[in-house]
Amino acid sequence: MGWGRGSAAQTGVIAVTLLVCLLVKQEHVNAAVYTVGGPSGWTYNTDTWPNGKRFRVGDVLIFKYDPTSHNVVAVDRNGYESCSAPGGAKVFRSGKDQIQLASGLNYFICNYPGHCQSGMKIAIKAL
Numbered sequence: 001m002g003w004g005r006g007s008a009a010q011t012g013v014i015a016v017t018l019l020v021c022l023l024v025k026q027e028h029v030n031a032a033v034y035t036v037g038g039p040s041g042w043t044y045n046t047d048t049w050p051n052g053k054r055f056r057v058g059d060v061l062i063f064k065y066d067p068t069s070h071n072v073v074a075v076d077r078n079g080y081e082s083c084s085a086p087g088g089a090k091v092f093r094s095g096k097d098q099i100q101l102a103s104g105l106n107y108f109i110c111n112y113p114g115h116c117q118s119g120m121k122i123a124i125k126a127l
Contacts, residue, residue: 031100056127057127
């Protein structure tokens with residue numbers, strides 16, 4: 001007795017689905033995790049912290065900071081250069097934020113007055 005018509009196609013679909021799931025999971029497993037600023041965490045003069053590091057799409061940045069004194073705002077290039085958060089920018093306030101890098105340039109600032117101007121900002125290119 002056979003399984004009936006289409007069972008081979010169903011098995012193929014299941015196999016492909018499982019393969020895709022494994023590949024997606026594998027990409028996440030290979031992602032590097034970085035604590036922004038190193039042991040000092042997200043603080044002043046962090047703008048040079050990315051220098052010499054190679055970031056990939058899917059890598060995770062951990063921003064550790066005192067949430068009563070700082071935040072993390074995902075901005076565009078203009079927001080990074082002008083140290084201002086455009087309307088609708090994503091603001092993180094937990095003090096232990098985990099942010100996955102997207103392809104291309106990723107910009108982050110602290111938008112507390114004077115903090116970005118004191119180097120509390122980073123620009124990261126993820127390949």
